[in-house]
Amino acid sequence: MLFRRAFKDSIPVLMGYSTMGFASGLLLAVGGAISWSPLWAAATSAAFVSGPLQYIFVDWMATSLAIGSVLLVTLCVNFRYSLYGLSLIERFQGASLWKKAYLIGTITDETYALQMACDLKGGTYVTYCLFLTMLDHLYWICGVTAGAVVGVLAQGAFSPEKVAAATQGIDFAMTALFLVILADLLRNAANRLPALIGLVAALVAVFVFGKGGMLIPAISLIVAAFLAFRRWLDGK
Amino acid sequence: MESKALYALTVLVSVGVLSYLLRALPFLLFGTRGEPPALVKYVGRVLSPAAIAMLVVYCYAGEVAKLTPNTHMWAIAAPYLAGVLTIALQLWRRNPLLSIIAGTLFYMLLVRL
Numbered sequence: 001m002l003f004r005r006a007f008k009d010s011i012p013v014l015m016g017y018s019t020m021g022f023a024s025g026l027l028l029a030v031g032g033a034i035s036w037s038p039l040w041a042a043a044t045s046a047a048f049v050s051g052p053l054q055y056i057f058v059d060w061m062a063t064s065l066a067i068g069s070v071l072l073v074t075l076c077v078n079f080r081y082s083l084y085g086l087s088l089i090e091r092f093q094g095a096s097l098w099k100k101a102y103l104i105g106t107i108t109d110e111t112y113a114l115q116m117a118c119d120l121k122g123g124t125y126v127t128y129c130l131f132l133t134m135l136d137h138l139y140w141i142c143g144v145t146a147g148a149v150v151g152v153l154a155q156g157a158f159s160p161e162k163v164a165a166a167t168q169g170i171d172f173a174m175t176a177l178f179l180v181i182l183a184d185l186l187r188n189a190a191n192r193l194p195a196l197i198g199l200v201a202a203l204v205a206v207f208v209f210g211k212g213g214m215l216i217p218a219i220s221l222i223v224a225a226f227l228a229f230r231r232w233l234d235g236k
Numbered sequence: 237m238e239s240k241a242l243y244a245l246t247v248l249v250s251v252g253v254l255s256y257l258l259r260a261l262p263f264l265l266f267g268t269r270g271e272p273p274a275l276v277k278y279v280g281r282v283l284s285p286a287a288i289a290m291l292v293v294y295c296y297a298g299e300v301a302k303l304t305p306n307t308h309m310w311a312i313a314a315p316y317l318a319g320v321l322t323i324a325l326q327l328w329r330r331n332p333l334l335s336i337i338a339g340t341l342f343y344m345l346l347v348r349l
Contacts, residue, residue, distance in 0.1 A: 075258070078255055214297065223279075
């Protein structure tokens with residue numbers, strides 16, 4: 001019964017993760033310039049559990065971005081997750097260590113929202129959350145891997161050149177994903193100034209250092225601006 | 237091992253470990269109870285919008301880098317027109333899947349004109 005409830009609640013996530021995952025897997029196969037892409041798709045989707053990181057992983061593979069920049073981007077994109085756990089600490093109390101370790105390690109915006117919306121208590125709640133988290137995690141891994149498998153099969157059936165020509169422009173899905181996340185964040189007035197700071201810092205950094213070298217300067221500028229303007233930005 | 241695979245493995249392990257540590261941070265630092273410092277809460281709140289805005293600029297820098305003297309007008313305009321469509325759809329219908337698919341298909345159409 002708990003499983004059925006978790007499955008029913010997770011259906012919107014199934015639609016989103018399988019489609020977005022599929023597109024990122026396809027991108028990796030077509031544009032990631034790496035052999036055995038389905039294997040990398042499965043491993044990275046299981047370990048990162050993040051849409052933005054999964055898309056930008058393709059860019060990293062294509063450009064071999066320095067690991068320092070890679071880690072800094074990861075830190076900035078996923079820092080908010082470190083705050084999600086806090087609101088769940090008390091509700092997960094009593095769960096065994098490995099259950100907690102799994103629940104916490106795979107949390108996403110969507111899973112978090114569903115977990116916060118659930119009114120169950122105690123052990124039942126933890127079991128529900130486990131089902132939900134496993135389902136969401138599985139949708140994501142299957143979506144990404146299936147995309148890469150289809151990409152590789154298509155390259156085998158036709159030719160890499162033909163597949164590249166047919167899918168030309170599909171990499172805009174990454175830009176579109178970030179634009180959608182940004183549009184949603186900007187609904188909340190408190191996010192507008194931080195977003196503007198990110199925009200200005202990134203523009204300055206890209207004009208000075210170019211695309212390949214912009215990320216670390218941009219992030220440094222953003223953090224410096226946050227510390228300098230905290231008085232105005234920190235509306236509690 | 238080919239160098240590309242070695243690079244992928246390095247990214248897989250380092251990003252995987254960092255992602256995990258970030259998610260587990262409150263539990264590691266504050267145990268089962270407690271509050272993070274106000275500065276951490278503040279940075280956590282403002283960092284996401286800034287990081288996403290930065291990544292949008294990063295994506296568009298990639299679009300500019302793709303340009304060649306032979307790029308036709310519609311392909312130059314494609315990322316901006318498709319971007320406007322994506323944002324407009326998202327603000328209007330609030331359906332991420334719809335906005336992303338429509339924006340991407342529109343982009344794919346424009347670069348083929």
